[in-house]
Amino acid sequence: MxxxxxxxxxxxxxxxxxxxxxxxxxxxxxxxxxxxxxxxxxxxxxxxxxxxxxxxxxxxxxxxxxxxxxxxxxxxxxxxxxxxxxxxxxxxxxxxxxxxxxxxxxxxxxxxxxxxxxxxxxxxxxxxxxxxxxxxxxxxxxxxxxxxxxxLNTPTLFTYGDARNKQNLHSSEVQISYINRPISNNPSYVIDLNVFFDVVRNRPRNKEASLLISAGFNNQIRVCVTTEFSKELEKHSDPNKVDPVLSFAERLPTLPPIDQKNLEGIISKIGLLVFPEKMHAGKLTENDRSDLLHLASCIHHRVYGFVTNDKAILKVSDKIRQNYGLDIVSSQDFIGSDSISEKYDLKTIFDGQEINSGEIKEHERQELESFLSGLGISLEQIVTILDPGISGSPRRRVSVRADNELIAVASWDAPSKFMQSTVLYLFVDEHHPTATKIIDHVLETVSRDTAPFQLRRIDLSIGFEQVHTKQTALQRGFCLQLSGDSLSLTGGLSKVSYRGIITPDSWHDFTVKYKKLTGLALPSMMPNYKEFINTGIVFKSTQTINLKLFEFETLISPALLLCRGREAIILPIRRRYADELLHSYQKQTKMFPYSEALLHVERAYFKTSRNTNLFKKGLPVIFYVSGKEGGSMEAVGSGRITFSDVLSYEEIDMNMSRQGVLSKNELSDRLDSEGKIHVFTFDNFNLFANPIPFNKLRALGLVSAANLITSEKLKYNQFIKLCKTAYDKEQLK
The missing domain is CATH 3.40.630.30 (Gcn5-related N-acetyltransferase (GNAT))
Incomplete structure (x- = not known):
């Protein structure tokens, strides 16, 4: 041819x-x-x-x-x-x-x-x-x-900056405050007339529009209209007949009316985005002006999103979001799976007691109600805490027991693309010796239970006397709310969680959503690694806040910031240690109890003093399960180093042995000639949805001639390659 x-x-x-x-x-x-x-x-x-x-x-x-x-x-x-x-x-x-x-x-x-x-x-x-x-x-x-x-082979144009081991300032030591919002504050979506007609008139987009309405019935979002909506509908109705569609529409939740004079400023600016030629020529039609009134009302009332199928508006959706913080979506955007399944079952031994964490069963309800009542929780509040949700909007409910004695109850909403926030109800018998570890475990579990590559705000609701819970939450990235209702259960603490990677290119979208959830405005450009280390990220709360990379990453954990110039380290680990330290690495539930280390947010790994200088606080660490003992020979997940030092056996035995999985004999065998061993702790472990086998790592140029016999540094361009391979399957879920 x-x-x-x-x-x-x-x-x-x-x-x-x-x-x-x-x-x-x-x-x-x-x-x-x-x-x-x-x-x-x-x-x-x-x-x-x-x-x-x-x-x-x-x-x-x-x-x-x-x-x-x-x-x-x-x-x-x-x-x-x-x-x-x-x-x-x-x-x-x-x-x-x-x-x-x-x-x-x-x-x-x-x-x-x-x-x-x-x-x-x-x-x-x-x-x-x-x-x-x-x-x-x-x-x-x-x-x-x-x-x-x-x-994809994303090009890299930036180089690495020197890492420095900075002291951690917990969020409790700086006055970061999030806006205080009602507990039931779900995002508001305003619909236009065409979306409404898709539902009531069974038009081709009925399925998509119905999903949106269903989410409203399930209380995942608030579906509402503007006052302009009813005015438009009246134009299509016969004034001499009773119109059931109009009657139904008039009962829909409606934004408060606004004097159009107060909207003219917004209309004139947004009109230049949506209808530039008509605005300059002064030839807006009646329908054009009605569309602009919809948008101006949404912007004035600061609603989350506007749902429309209007081509002119959809075409400039990015500009409207960037300039006004209003998401423009079509009903097609509500199609697809939105929830994930996160493990929260755990069985371990602590001080001779068997600790079990698992899903609440309905036959436990009487015992759970008695436990909560004993903590001073009212019957009305107990009903809310133990609410299982409904099919379209399920809730997670977890109980924790020590030798079958109930010591903690927690519940929160399952992740959903409709809901950007949840309330975590966490009630713990703080007199129990395992209380602090259980609090750590639950807070980390809920932070991870977030839809991939999405932000989620977690508002903490605890008992008045749960002092340890509040202190632990402050150390784990929870921040004070600007104000609170002393009569409510809410502990006045909130956290924003992000599960996935944030790059310079996704930074703008992240900051827009972060501001909606917290009221805080982050810089428009993502700092590079040197800027993060030497200056930090600067933003305004109740005062000007300056946070280094480690502290900011803690606030939004378990996020990983791929700022330009950041490096990582890849660590070979034996299968049996991975089985014990990395709970979610297990593909099957273990029959016997896990190590106590899993109760700690920061877990310890002990190794010889070789390559000690590579391990620095804040550095991402990639865990590679070696082929020894039948290991899988693949990179399975990443964490973040929180501490690194060479310590004596006595120092480890006193302070850190419970965070690791080595026996005393194994520790003794690994001591150097001075009786010391290298230990580092890590948090924010994230399992790779797409584990990377050794041959793939080598093909990507991520393995040196040493073939991962020992730890190796990954430069920024190598780190990017690894993340592209490890996280793509996660994004598909």
């Missing part, structure tokens, strides 16, 4: 004329490509997520690529080539263009879903998309779906 010369179109104005033929081709091949509505194609094109290849000679449609996803992961939804232009490498060129786009934007990887029975799997393999798992497809066919990933 004669060689074809192609051009790739990306802007909406260029793509729009080709959308009808694109949809026609996709619909004819829906078995391979899946089905999307006309509106979906238009919305994706408006956001620059459809690219079209055309013939340079004839301008004919030759193929297209449709993609999406959220940072740091891109997702391919469709790749199609016109039969008349096949065998011209068009699909490969589109994929390469997306790879270039992803790497220039510092994305980690690209994923795609391909039916296992399609010949296209060979195409994806040739283009570097590795099969990582399979899922059972939905619908009548029940086809097996291959999940494929391509890792």
């Amino acid at each position: 004669m060689k074809q010369y192609m051009k790739i179109l990306k802007s909406f104005s260029e793509i729009e004329p080709f959308l009808p033929i694109l949809q026609s081709c996709a619909d004819k091949n829906r078995k391979a490509l899946g089905f999307f509505t006309k509106q979906t194609y238009e919305e994706q094109a408006l956001q620059g997520r459809i690219w079209i290849a055309i013939s340079s000679d004839t301008n004919d449609y030759a193929g297209h690529l449709m993609f999406g996803g959220t940072f740091p992961l891109l997702k391919i939804f469709q790749v199609f080539v016109n039969p008349n232009y096949r065998r011209s490498n068009i699909a490969t060129k589109l994929i390469k263009e997306l790879v270039s786009y992803g790497e220039s934007g510092n994305y980690i990887s690209i994923s795609c879903r391909v039916a296992a029975d399609l010949r296209a799997n060979s195409f994806w393999e040739k283009n570097g998309f590795v099969l990582i798992r399979q899922e059972q497809g939905k619908g009548n066919s029940k086809r097996t779906i291959n999940i494929r990933i391509k890792e």
Whole structure:
């Protein structure tokens, strides 16, 4: 076939004329490509997520690529080539263009879903998309779906700054305060008239819009409307007839009315974003002005998001969020899985007592109510604490026992993309000798129980006499609220948790959401490593706050900040030590009790004094399970070093032996000629969803000639490569 010369179109104005033929081709091949509505194609094109290849000679449609996803992961939804232009490498060129786009934007990887029975799997393999798992497809066919990933080679232009071992200032020692909010403060989403009609008139977007309404019924979000909403609806109603739709709409939660004169300033500014040409020409239509009134009301009342299918508004969604902090979303954005399952079961031995932590069973309820009542909790409050939730909005409920004696009860909401906050009810018998360790364990468990790559605010609710709980929470990144109700259960403490990595490119989105949850404005640019170490991050609370990297990372734990220039260390660890120190590393529940070290947020690892200088406070440590004792020979997770020193046997026995897993004989055997051993403690352990085998580590250039016989330093560019490989599968969940 004669060689074809192609051009790739990306802007909406260029793509729009080709959308009808694109949809026609996709619909004819829906078995391979899946089905999307006309509106979906238009919305994706408006956001620059459809690219079209055309013939340079004839301008004919030759193929297209449709993609999406959220940072740091891109997702391919469709790749199609016109039969008349096949065998011209068009699909490969589109994929390469997306790879270039992803790497220039510092994305980690690209994923795609391909039916296992399609010949296209060979195409994806040739283009570097590795099969990582399979899922059972939905619908009548029940086809097996291959999940494929391509890792991106994100360029690195920055170098490492010197690490320094700084003293930790706990958040209790600086006056960081978060805004105090009502316990039931769920994010408010305002819907426009078209989204409402999608539900009540059973239009094509009914499924997506219904999910939004369902989340409102489940109390995950607040669904409301503006006063302009009813005015628009009245225009579509017959004044001489009773309109049940209008009657229903008038009963929807409505934002308070605002004098339009007070909104004119917002309207004039946001109008230039949404309708620039019409604003300059003074030719806004009645509908245009109604749209701007919706947006201005949302901005004035500081609601979380505005749900619309309006193309002009969706097209400038990023600019509206950046300038006004208002999320613009379509009903399509509410499709998908939003919860994860986090382990909170544990069995260990402490001072000869068996400690069990696990899910509450309904047959325990009478005993739990009696325990809480004994701590001075009212019956009304007990009902809230033990509430199991409902199918669409489940709650975690955990009890902790020592030799079958109930010593603690905790409950909180399961993670959801709709809910950015939860209340942690934590009630502990602080007279019990294990109380402090149990408090540590629960606080860490809840901090980890966060949707991947999402922020979550945790408001702590405890008994009045739980002094140790409050002190421990302050040391674990909880901050005081600006004000509080002394009559409530709330301990006046809150924490923001982030599970995943934060990069300079995702920093802006992080800061916008962080401000919504806390009221604190972080710098617009993420400090690099040297800036974090030598100056810290500076922001305003009740006073000007200056936090170094270690302290700020503690505030948002278990987050990992990939600031430019940060290095890490990779540590080989034997399987039996990993089994005991790294609870979530276990793929199966252990029959016998775990080490007491798992009750400690900071766990200790003892090693010979070789390479001691590599271990510095705040440095990320990658745990590699070696091949000894049948180990898996793969990097399984990361932690953060909190302390490192060479100590004598007596110092360790007195202060740190319970945080580790070595016996006294094993400790003695590892002492050097001076009777000392290197010990470091770590926290913030995060299990890699995609463990990295030795051969892969070597292929990525992360292993020296020593082959991980001992600890090795990872430079910044190596650290980035490792994180891209380790966290991509986590983002898929």
